[in-house]
Amino acid sequence: MALLSMKNICKSFFGKRANNRVCFDLMPGEIHALLGENGAGKTTLMNILYGIYSRDSGVILWKGQEVSFTSPREAIACHIGMVHQHFMLVPTLTVSQNITLGLREKGYPFPDRKALNATITEVSEKYGLEIDVNAYISSLSVGEQQRVEIIKLLYRDAELLILDEPTAMLTPQETEYFFEVLRKLRADGRSVIIITHRIPEIMSITDRVTVLRDGCNVVTEKTSDITEQELSQYMIGRQLNSIQREPIVPDAGREGLLLEDVSLKEKNIKGLDSISLQIAPGEIVGVAGVDGNGQKELVEVILGIRKQSSGKIGLDGLDMSSMSVLERKKLGIGYISDDRQQDGLVMDMNLTDNMLLKTHTEQQFIKGGLINARLVWEDTKKVVEEYAIKTPDLNTPLRNLSGGNQQKLILAREMAGDPKAIVAHQPTRGLDIGATEFVQQQLLQRRSKGCCILLISADLEEILLLSDRIAVIYKGRFMGIFPNTKDLNLSHIGLMMAGRTSEVREESL
Ligand SMILES: Nc1ncnc2c1ncn2[C@@H]1O[C@H](COP(=O)(O)OP(=O)(O)O)[C@@H](O)[C@H]1O
Numbered sequence: 001m002a003l004l005s006m007k008n009i010c011k012s013f014f015g016k017r018a019n020n021r022v023c024f025d026l027m028p029g030e031i032h033a034l035l036g037e038n039g040a041g042k043t044t045l046m047n048i049l050y051g052i053y054s055r056d057s058g059v060i061l062w063k064g065q066e067v068s069f070t071s072p073r074e075a076i077a078c079h080i081g082m083v084h085q086h087f088m089l090v091p092t093l094t095v096s097q098n099i100t101l102g103l104r105e106k107g108y109p110f111p112d113r114k115a116l117n118a119t120i121t122e123v124s125e126k127y128g129l130e131i132d133v134n135a136y137i138s139s140l141s142v143g144e145q146q147r148v149e150i151i152k153l154l155y156r157d158a159e160l161l162i163l164d165e166p167t168a169m170l171t172p173q174e175t176e177y178f179f180e181v182l183r184k185l186r187a188d189g190r191s192v193i194i195i196t197h198r199i200p201e202i203m204s205i206t207d208r209v210t211v212l213r214d215g216c217n218v219v220t221e222k223t224s225d226i227t228e229q230e231l232s233q234y235m236i237g238r239q240l241n242s243i244q245r246e247p248i249v250p251d252a253g254r255e256g257l258l259l260e261d262v263s264l265k266e267k268n269i270k271g272l273d274s275i276s277l278q279i280a281p282g283e284i285v286g287v288a289g290v291d292g293n294g295q296k297e298l299v300e301v302i303l304g305i306r307k308q309s310s311g312k313i314g315l316d317g318l319d320m321s322s323m324s325v326l327e328r329k330k331l332g333i334g335y336i337s338d339d340r341q342q343d344g345l346v347m348d349m350n351l352t353d354n355m356l357l358k359t360h361t362e363q364q365f366i367k368g369g370l371i372n373a374r375l376v377w378e379d380t381k382k383v384v385e386e387y388a389i390k391t392p393d394l395n396t397p398l399r400n401l402s403g404g405n406q407q408k409l410i411l412a413r414e415m416a417g418d419p420k421a422i423v424a425h426q427p428t429r430g431l432d433i434g435a436t437e438f439v440q441q442q443l444l445q446r447r448s449k450g451c452c453i454l455l456i457s458a459d460l461e462e463i464l465l466l467s468d469r470i471a472v473i474y475k476g477r478f479m480g481i482f483p484n485t486k487d488l489n490l491s492h493i494g495l496m497m498a499g500r501t502s503e504v505r506e507e508s509l
């Protein structure tokens with residue numbers, strides 16, 4: 001008998017269907033993936049189960065009984081636990097305090113901490129979830145925080161663990177470790193629902209997979225009976241074009257983008273430590289690393305948002321070290337931001353005004369000291385057609401466009417005027433597969449036109465897909481730079497992402 005059975009679940013937000021008669025069932029001791037593009041309705045379905053959202057219609061059976069939780073507390077009481085994509089731990093409390101938070105343990109409000117810790121340690125050791133119970137959450141890595149979230153559920157004796165995009169922030173090693181934990185949970189008879197859009201992971205860890213698209217069921221299948229190809233087709237509803245990287249054509253006349261011994265030392269920021277790198281025209285260098293290891297600072301220093309404390313930054317032989325952001329842009333540096341809502345676009349402005357954000361000082365758009373609105377309008381119209389941006393009209397505020405279409409507008413704007421170099425910071429974050437593919441193709445096109453591209457991404461697969469060389473960043477330092485060949489040692493890259501160089505032997509790279 002199914003442990004969990006969700007039948008014909010419907011849920012709309014402001015008239016938009018997020019779940020449309022979705023059915024989902026789960027066997028005891030099963031690891032079941034919920035796969036789908038961004039916005040497919042995965043989190044909504046699980047939030048409904050967990051009592052965070054109420055459903056419009058549909059039935060939920062848990063162990064054969066109809067249930068309808070109105071809060072996570074009720075779900076937990078029935079041994080269902082969920083770890084959200086964004087952790088919900090209190091950074092100023094210890095591991096132990098977080099795990100028992102909200103529970104009225106024996107002796108409450110002054111429980112016997114020693115006894116509690118012993119129980120927590122017992123749980124964590126059983127599943128290989130190593131953790132220091134007395135450490136403060138704020139001092140833990142993302143991977144460790146995730147362990148705490150899982151221990152928290154196990155401490156409450158969850159029989160079903162729902163994990164929303166659990167590997168998004170993990171290094172490959174942490175992911176492997178995490179999968180080991182999942183296997184132990186399964187061996188212990190517990191069930192896991194893992195929400196993900198990463199197909200290779202599904203193949204390696206799950207028993208079954210359910211695909212959602214646009215809020216509807218597409219397929220449920222045993223993992224062993226389905227291929228990666230089929231899964232990606234089910235997920236996006238069509239076949240993907242494959243990405244092709246042509247060999248680099250060297251351009252001897254140009255030096256490319258050059259960083260020489262660039263350091264950044266400022267109070268309260270992570271900083272950069274002696275970064276040196278040369279990106280040739282027509283080359284993509286990918287920066288791999290766990291978020292928060294200096295990626296943002298590196299981007300800001302190259303763009304001129306921050307001034308490096310020492311070192312030199314140049315483009316094609318010109319020293320830009322002391323140039324302003326605008327001067328660098330004019331020299332030919334394009335920027336694709338990781339946070340389009342924050343600093344890539346102005347959400348309340350329409351398409352034409354957003355296009356102007358970069359070009360407003362360019363002579364061709366200025367007539368008699370005024371902006372030539374007609375030219376700008378025509379330019380924007382051209383861009384909308386060329387990039388197939390879906391919008392009702394050019395006066396639509398950006399916030400009414402989907403993420404993918406917003407990102408297309410940034411691309412169009414930043415790639416106008418043939419930049420010599422592009423800094424692409426998580427350019428596909430939060431985009432669905434179709435839009436991701438579009439952005440990646442655009443970057444490759446620029447590459448073949450001789451653009452120097454710095455690609456910074458927390459998604460190692462994206463880095464591997466696009467980069468000619470890969471630099472690994474950890475705590476503001478490059479741990480190494482490697483050509484991206486097919487015998488690149490991935491586990492070494494992963495170790496370096498975690499700062500563990502001593503374990504990487506030079507000769508094996
Ligand atoms: N709290 C909410 N308010 C309004 N719309 C929402 C809310 N949560 C989800 N949605 C919408 O429901 C759809 C499905 O979202 P979600 O379940 O988060 O997708 P997934 O987890 O598969 O990426 C999306 O269009 C999203 O914008």
Ligand SMILES: [Mg+2]
Nearest residue numbers: 042043044164
């Ligand atoms: Mg989600």
